Amino acid sequence: MDDGAGLILFHRRRPSLSRSAFLDDWARRRASQVNGPGLGLTRYAQLHQVSRLHPIYLAGRVSRSWPVMCLLALLNRRTLPSPRPCRAGWDIVELFEWSRIADMRKALQSDAFQRFQTDGADGIRRATVSSMAWVCSRNAVTSATEVARAASVYAIHPRKSLDITEMRDYWLSAHGPFVAGLQSKIGFSSYDQFLPDVTPMRMPHPVFSQTPAGIAWLGYPTFGQICKGLVSPRSFLANLRLVIDEARFIDAGRADLAVGHVRFAQSWPDEALRNPAPKI
Numbered sequence: 001m002d003d004g005a006g007l008i009l010f011h012r013r014r015p016s017l018s019r020s021a022f023l024d025d026w027a028r029r030r031a032s033q034v035n036g037p038g039l040g041l042t043r044y045a046q047l048h049q050v051s052r053l054h055p056i057y058l059a060g061r062v063s064r065s066w067p068v069m070c071l072l073a074l075l076n077r078r079t080l081p082s083p084r085p086c087r088a089g090w091d092i093v094e095l096f097e098w099s100r101i102a103d104m105r106k107a108l109q110s111d112a113f114q115r116f117q118t119d120g121a122d123g124i125r126r127a128t129v130s131s132m133a134w135v136c137s138r139n140a141v142t143s144a145t146e147v148a149r150a151a152s153v154y155a156i157h158p159r160k161s162l163d164i165t166e167m168r169d170y171w172l173s174a175h176g177p178f179v180a181g182l183q184s185k186i187g188f189s190s191y192d193q194f195l196p197d198v199t200p201m202r203m204p205h206p207v208f209s210q211t212p213a214g215i216a217w218l219g220y221p222t223f224g225q226i227c228k229g230l231v232s233p234r235s236f237l238a239n240l241r242l243v244i245d246e247a248r249f250i251d252a253g254r255a256d257l258a259v260g261h262v263r264f265a266q267s268w269p270d271e272a273l274r275n276p277a278p279k280i
Contacts (some may be wrong), residue, residue, distance in 0.1 A: 003009035004042070004192055005104035005142040008215060009094040010132040010256075019126055020093070023048050023263075026127045027092055034096075034119050040104075043097040045265040045266045049090060049153050049258050056227050057077045057259050060152065064252040072247040079161045082253030090258050093153050095217070099270045100139055101197065108135070136194035136215065141176045144189035147265045148219030150226055155212040155256040159249055164213045168195065170249045171214055178245055185238035187228060190219040212256070223261055 013022040026097055033097065034044050046088055050057055069081045096106040109111050134155075158167030172193060179191055194215040219224050229235045246252070 002241055002245065003192075005098050005197060006136050007094075007096040007100040007104065007108065007137060008194065009092070010090045010134070010258075011124070011128045012089050012130045013091045013127060014129045014137075018098065022091060022127060027263060028225060029123065030094075031266070033116060034266065035116065036220045036266055039096070039116065040098060041096055041268055042270055043095070043265070043267045044150075045095045046093040046263045047093040047095070047153055047258055048260045048263050049092070050189040050223075054259075055230060057257075059230055060257055060259055063157045063239070064246070064255065064257070066253055068243075069247055069252045072244060074206055076247070077232065078247075079159065081159065081251050090256065093258050097138070104135070115186075128269055134212070134215065136247045137151045137197050138192040139176070139195065141191040141193060142180050142183055142188075142216040143217065144221075146189065146221065146223065147267070148189055148262050150220040150223035150260065152216075152220075152226065152263050153258045154216040156214050156246075157251045157254040159212050159251050165211045167249045170260045173250065175245055181240060182238045182242060185234050186242070187220065187225040187235060188218045190217075190223050192217045192219075202219060219262070224233075225241070226259065 013026075017026070027048065031044070031046060034041070036042075036044060047183075066081060066083055071255070073080050074076075098107060115119075156171075158164055162170075176191070176193055183191070194217060196211055196214075229239045
């Protein structure tokens with residue numbers, strides 16, 4: 001599997017910094033520092049978390065809450081999930097994407113990436129209370145040509161009764177195709193599964209204390225399409241089926257959820273297109 005690779009950064013703003021200043025001023029400056037061609041990137045985007053009082057975010061939390069997951073586990077005679085709520089707190093999720101794993105590994109060890117990290121490190125320290133890094137390979141279940149304007153991101157861990165290999169096998173071979181079959185009902189435009197990669201990083205970000213087994217990234221054409229999951233019976237039932245299947249392999253108590261608008265999205269041609277082989 002080599003559908004590409006990514007670096008995903010999760011940022012939580014400092015309480016002393018207003019939400020608008022972080023999601024507008026800081027995020028805009030951060031995006032302007034990204035030199036896509038210099039880093040060999042094919043895509044860069046930021047997911048800006050909506051208010052945690054927004055109905056669509058609350059619905060995502062409630063549908064994956066411990067009581068709901070316990071009920072599904074009891075109905076299906078499975079072990080109960082961890083007695084902890086679905087964690088939250090990330091305000092911005094950054095996605096750096098490369099077309100090949102080899103390109104990402106080369107970029108993360110490059111002087112250009114080190115300069116990018118050095119230039120942005122002070123701004124990150126002053127604006128965030130914590131930032132986490134995650135290096136990953138990408139499995140594109142469904143793809144879209146248009147740029148996603150909204151997304152939901154879910155960092156997942158296996159159920160207690162499953163090891164990571166069993167969880168990933170089910171996620172990739174069964175759950176992925178199942179979600180793809182619901183695309184027309186839910187209305188997402190792309191679905192990517194990101195898996196951890198062992199590439200060493202020369203960067204001032206800590207990694208997760210408990211590394212996720214995977215990250216699901218669903219892109220939507222508009223944020224309104226996500227909201228249809230609450231008002232459209234067809235979309236609501238499809239999302240319910242999605243949650244029921246997640247309960248088969250995910251421990252929702254250890255999950256991290258982010259839902260919001262995609263901002264400052266940029267894309268660049270593949271490296272092979274930027275630097276074509278000379279004609280002979």
